[in-house]
Amino acid sequence: MGVKVSVVMPVSNPGLTNEAFGACVRSVLEQSLPQEEYEVVFADDGSTDGTRRRLDAIAGHRRNVRVLHLDHTGSAARGRNVGVSVARGEYVYLLNQYDRLEPWALERMYAMAVDADADVLVGRLADGGPPQAAFAENRDRADIVRDHLLGVATPHQLYSREFLEAHQLRFADRPLSEAAFVTKAYLAAKVVAVLGDEICCHLGPAEEEWPDGEALFDGLSAVFDVVEAYTEPGGQRDRVLAHWYRVLGLRRLGGARFLAASPEDRAVLFSFLRRLTLDRFPEDLDVHLPVHLRARAALLRQDRPETLVGLAQASHGTRVSAELRDVRWDQGVLALDLGVEVLAGDGSPLWLTAEGDRLLWNPPAPMSLPRESADVTDAVARSRIDVYVRETETGVMYALPVTTTVDRAVVGGQVRVWATGRARLDASTAALGRPLPSGLWEIHVRMRGVHPGRTRLARPGVPTNCAGALSDAPRRLVVPCWSERGEFGVCVEPRSFSESVALVSSQATVAHQEGHVFVVVPVPYVPPSGGPAAELVLREEEGRGRTMVVPALIEPGVPGRVAGQLVARVPVSRIGGEECLGPGSWRPGLRVDQKDVDLLFGLVVGRGGQARVMPAGARPAPSRLRRLAVRVLGDRRSARAARVVRARRRV
Structure with a gap:
């Protein structure tokens, strides 16, 4: 029988004692597939930390391991490309040096890919962030837009080697090459399947690409070229272009990093994104953007860089606030009543303007925005709350079922909008239909709507029910609890009676x-x-x-x-x-x-x-004695003086 799967992993000075790299190597060597049915190709980018000798030693006693000794380039692109070129498997899986596969991952992904006759199979990933909507269920035939595949923009997927060769799918040695590669794979594939009911791969840390303005223009243009080459004019093309324009372009025009950049760097970024906007992103596609990014696109077209910086400054700190209003047990299920609202940078509610039956967004900085661009009526109607549990040690997250209601209050012509929701946590089924593993789980909340955002769930100012209960099958104690910072979570099976008390203390x-x-x-x-x-x-x-x-x-x-x-x-x-x-x-x-x-x-x-x-x-708060001592003696000497005075008083 031939090789079913080739795992291709670029490697570059991971460190001989790095635990994450060691776990990654063990995970690919301990797969449930027989050794003769899969191979591991390490593409070493000229490592100088002893990694080459370590990998050669592994290959010396594992016939399904090969090590490619490459000259140093500093880029994972060449290692991936060379690894794919020499791979012998029917399918190829791309992995990074700090990722970790589940033991059964290759076997299950391969079996599903063969059954679905898939060119690309997307196995569920865990990266410490909210679960992607693409993994809501298993899909034999997934759609790039309807099934949210663009939310999985990493190349950690199973690819038919014949498909890769037929379309000459390779990584360019430039910024945003992963986005271009994944987009081409999705659009060129006849069948994309999704394995969503079990985690296949745990992603390790990855540095976010932040190219300069010119490199960003070149990389994003290449992504647009791929989209236009593999789609016909229409809704799908428009949505895919809008996704990448938003994720890779517009989001760089706000936030702390943009504001901390030098005026020269901001000017270069503005110049190249303005050119891209005028050349490749017509105004009628703005409908696919959230309203605050429509404002950025409008300022690019109007050539108003100063106003764009002012908008970024006024918007900085806009956030989602989530309040836990009630906690109770309902037949063994923990019910959480939530109130979630978008707050402006100064902590005030985000007010909208009512015009007839429409709601309009009010830019936080002076600017003119066409009425149709400021209209957020549909976005408000689609608002919803997502709630997740996140294991503190591994970062694995699972979504909880939530019901959402959108409420509003009208004051004059202004409208305040917020959402209330009820999430249900059943510890016996919350992990994709299986019991949550024992441990401490944080609660995270994400708001979708006018201004999407994510936050932790804060404890209310009044005492809240912290009674624990035993879950069904298996019977384990589940305790609602709070961190030292007052953030809500759940502990499944505390290790001792004392720990259960400490969690709610x-x-x-x-x-x-x-x-x-x-x-x-x-x-x-x-x-x-x-x-x-x-x-x-x-x-x-x-x-x-x-x-x-x-x-x-x-x-x-x-x-x-x-x-x-x-x-x-x-x-x-x-x-x-x-x-x-x-x-x-x-x-x-x-x-x-x-x-x-x-x-x-x-x-x-x-x-x-x-x-x-x-x-x-x-x-x-310091006593009057200490405050006086601080003014006279300074902080350290005041502390000693206060202790001396207290000791004399006891005597």
Whole structure:
């Protein structure tokens, strides 16, 4: 039987001890396909770090591994091209040196490609960003526009070698060559299939291309040439051109990097993008752009670079704000009620102008925009919320089902628009129909509509339900929790009782009674047998660095409805002492079975003996004594002076 798949990987000084490179190599050597049915072609770009010897050693005892020793060019394009030219497989898969394949990836992709008779098969990728819409389901016949293939612009795909040779698909040694290669492959292929129900490849870090104005013009022109050569005039061509014009061109005319560039560099970029716009992107295609990019295109045509910079400055900081309004369990599924809105750079709501039954965008900088270009009525109607869970260690993300409602308020002739949504997280099915792996999962929110954007889900200012519940098949504890920065997440199967309490401890409260303070920490889940024996450990952050340990009582709640409580009765006084808390900052921890876990809050005791909870990492306002010392002595000496005064007072 011949070689089914050739994996082509350009390599350039990855470092012998680099863990990501080692994981990449192991992933291609440990595929489920038999060794005689696939090969690995390493195209080494003149590495000088010992990589050549390492790869030669692997090839020495693996008959399906070949190493190409190339002269150094500094470009992955030549390595890919040479590797493809010598590949013997029926299909070719392109990989970078820090990527990682799942063990079954080649076998599954090859089987589906053969069944679909595909020229190109796009296997699901994980890159730490939101899951691409292209991977919503498996597709034997995918459409480049309808199925959002342009969102997968990386060449990490399975290609028929016969198809590559028939169309002479190779990488040009210039900026944006990957976009040109992938676009040509999509448009030239008779069949593009998508394997979306399992992750095939985890992408490693990649530097974003940021060519100068002239190189950008040449690269984007080459992409446009490909589109025009492989499409007929009409809707598909217009949408593909608009996609690349937006992603590779217009988005470079805003944001921190554009504003930080020198006036000369901005002028060059403006000049070349203006030329491209006038030559290749007629105004009637603006309908396929979001409204803030239509404004940039209009300023390019009007030759107004100063206004474009002003627009970028006024728009900088425009963002999506997502608020968690409620958390509750509904028959074993975690329901999240959200409010999501686009905010201007100054934090104010984004207001639209009402004209009859139409809504018009108000540019944040003075400029004239035709009414049809400013019309965002349809974009508002299509607004929706996307919610994802992201594993903190691997960056793998999965989409959650969400229902979205668009709301609006009218004040005079101005309209404020926001979206409310309800996401549902079923830990037993959230990973593409399979259980979420154990670990900590962040919650990310993306808003689609007038001004797309993405953000983390912030905790509301009021206490929120943090009761844990057991998921179905397998039975594991799932805990809604918050990071030290107040960002919402979910932990599947905490490693210990102490960890489950620490995850929600930022919601701790205190109450005072007769010389004592009661510290109350939520407990997401108390086993039916009751919680373990526990102690609250309080460590003084300044002064003498004392440690105080007090017993804690664990009170059960109602699983999936009401969190339990850990209550510790701590003596407190104005002057402190060996057996009570005194003024100062205290760092709490939870001790179970002689093991301590830090909790995500601080405890501050004032001069009057009153205690309050502070967020983790926050520092209390300095006392009057310290403020005076800072003015007189400076910060370091003032800290020592304040400690001396406090020590003398205790004596």
